[in-house]
Amino acid sequence: MVLLTSASADDLKWNVTSECQMIVLPQKVALSLLPGLKDEAKSEAGMAKVQDLIAKGEATLAAHLIAKSKNNEKVEAETAEELRYATEHNPPQLPVNAPEDIEVLKAWPVVAISPISFETRNVGQKLEADVRVGEDGKVLSVGAVVQHTRFLRWAKTDAGTLANGKQLFVEQPIFHVAKNTCSLTMRNGQWILVGVHKLVEPAETLEIFLLKVSASPAP
Amino acid sequence: MRAAFAALLVAVPIHGEEPVWSVRAELLVVQLPLREVIRLEPRLRGSKVGAVIEEIQAKIAGGEAQLIAAPVIWARDGERTFSETVEEVRYSTEYNPPHAQGFFAPPGAAARAAPNFADVLIPNAERLSRPTLDVPNTYETRNAGHALEMEARVDKDTRTIELAVFAHDVSFTGMRRILKTPAHANDALFAQPEFRTLKTTTAITMGSGEWVLLNRSLLTADRCELFFLRATAVPPLP
Numbered sequence: 129m130v131l132l133t134s135a136s137a138d139d140l141k142w143n144v145t146s147e148c149q150m151i152v153l154p155q156k157v158a159l160s161l162l163p164g165l166k167d168e169a170k171s172e173a174g175m176a177k178v179q180d181l182i183a184k185g186e187a188t189l190a191a192h193l194i195a196k197s198k199n200n201e202k203v204e205a206e207t208a209e210e211l212r213y214a215t216e217h218n219p220p221q222l223p224v225n226a227p228e229d230i231e232v233l234k235a236w237p238v239v240a241i242s243p244i245s246f247e248t249r250n251v252g253q254k255l256e257a258d259v260r261v262g263e264d265g266k267v268l269s270v271g272a273v274v275q276h277t278r279f280l281r282w283a284k285t286d287a288g289t290l291a292n293g294k295q296l297f298v299e300q301p302i303f304h305v306a307k308n309t310c311s312l313t314m315r316n317g318q319w320i321l322v323g324v325h326k327l328v329e330p331a332e333t334l335e336i337f338l339l340k341v342s343a344s345p346a347p
Numbered sequence: 348m349r350a351a352f353a354a355l356l357v358a359v360p361i362h363g364e365e366p367v368w369s370v371r372a373e374l375l376v377v378q379l380p381l382r383e384v385i386r387l388e389p390r391l392r393g394s395k396v397g398a399v400i401e402e403i404q405a406k407i408a409g410g411e412a413q414l415i416a417a418p419v420i421w422a423r424d425g426e427r428t429f430s431e432t433v434e435e436v437r438y439s440t441e442y443n444p445p446h447a448q449g450f451f452a453p454p455g456a457a458a459r460a461a462p463n464f465a466d467v468l469i470p471n472a473e474r475l476s477r478p479t480l481d482v483p484n485t486y487e488t489r490n491a492g493h494a495l496e497m498e499a500r501v502d503k504d505t506r507t508i509e510l511a512v513f514a515h516d517v518s519f520t521g522m523r524r525i526l527k528t529p530a531h532a533n534d535a536l537f538a539q540p541e542f543r544t545l546k547t548t549t550a551i552t553m554g555s556g557e558w559v560l561l562n563r564s565l566l567t568a569d570r571c572e573l574f575f576l577r578a579t580a581v582p583p584l585p
Contacts, residue, residue, distance in 0.1 A: 219443045219482040241482050267584045285439050287482045300437040309428045312369045312421040313584055324419045325432040
């Protein structure tokens with residue numbers, strides 16, 4: 129959601145584009161690239177190398193979020209899958225008129241643990257930015273939140289054993305979150321490495337967050 | 348120092364703000380064999396840590412050291428930021444108790460006027476293999492992974508940084524059964540998670556661009572985990 133606020137003449141002077149690339153790299157490759165990406169003098173070359181790796185299929189572009197805003201206004205871009213999962217369950221209910229016979233009950237055809245409450249989690253990538261443009265437009269003051277949430281797997285929680293030996297489970301989702309908050313001063317149009325995260329899956333990979341903010345005079 | 352002040356003076360203010368320095372902090376979390384840590388020990392303090400980092404990075408590339416985390420964060424002078432890479436481990440903390448001690452939960456159990464539904468229903472010979480049903484209905488989530496949080500201030504000399512830092516590595520080590528009865532012999536009912544936390548909360552003064560050893564923990568009899576931190580002051584942009 130973009131919050132519209134009353135703006136002064138200065139605030140209307142610039143349009144801002146915030147971009148974030150989330151890139152998954154083999155750990156060895158990433159470790160060799162990181163020193164260059166952290167060094168302002170070499171970051172352009174480092175970025176070009178990363179784009180080359182993506183083009184060759186040796187790195188994976190997980191997201192490229194772009195959000196446009198006016199100067200000095202918060203902006204948010206999100207790509208998410210809304211994953212719903214049960215958080216409360218009722219135990220199985222025995223029908224009132226069921227026979228009290230162990231052999232019949234052992235073979236009872238339906239035993240259901242009923243979900244009665246749900247929650248929703250957004251799985252995907254998100255960029256929030258709050259940018260203030262310097263008077264000449266060359267320097268930007270940036271506050272940003274960059275986040276990548278992944279669904280990893282369903283984890284089974286044991287809910288008991290039936291008379292016939294069958295195990296009952298309820299499942300809960302396991303999420304992985306890589307997140308950075310950052311505040312920094314950037315050059316207009318400069319790529320900056322703002323996050324490095326080691327991933328669980330795929331093994332031996334790192335995900336890097338690269339942020340670029342550009343300001344251009346509003347028409 | 349004079350050059351630093353000159354940089355402050357020429358920096359472009361952002362809508363009337365004073366130009367501020369930024370700080371980039373990098374945390375390196377690695378696991379190493381204890382014998383390696385003992386060998387490196389004399390160089391883990393003071394100005395030689397940078398050379399040790401290069402050695403450790405070579406070991407990571409060679410598979411002799413394990414990289415656990417390498418987060419990077421940026422903060423403008425005086426502001427607080429953080430980085431986290433976590434797996435959200437969910438586990439049950441409350442269960443619906445089994446009505447009538449097992450089998451299904453009969454809504455009419457009380458109405459059946461049986462003091463114990465299972466006693467009526469299940470012959471003695473089968474009592475030990477009596478079914479169990481304890482459906483989890485409340486969960487908690489614990490973040491397993493690593494986080495780095497900092498608030499930095501660049502000193503007037505611009506070569507040193509005052510840093511309030513919080514770094515942790517939380518590992519999920521497995522589920523532990525807390526109930527062992529014949530009825531629960533073969534299942535993981537009521538299992539609860541176990542976590543291991545390595546954590547440092549501190550305030551330090553460090554040289555810009557210099558690596559320091561922040562934390563060292565013995566994980567097992569022969570393995571250590573080390574936290575190294577480097578903070579670099581970045582001047583206001585001209």
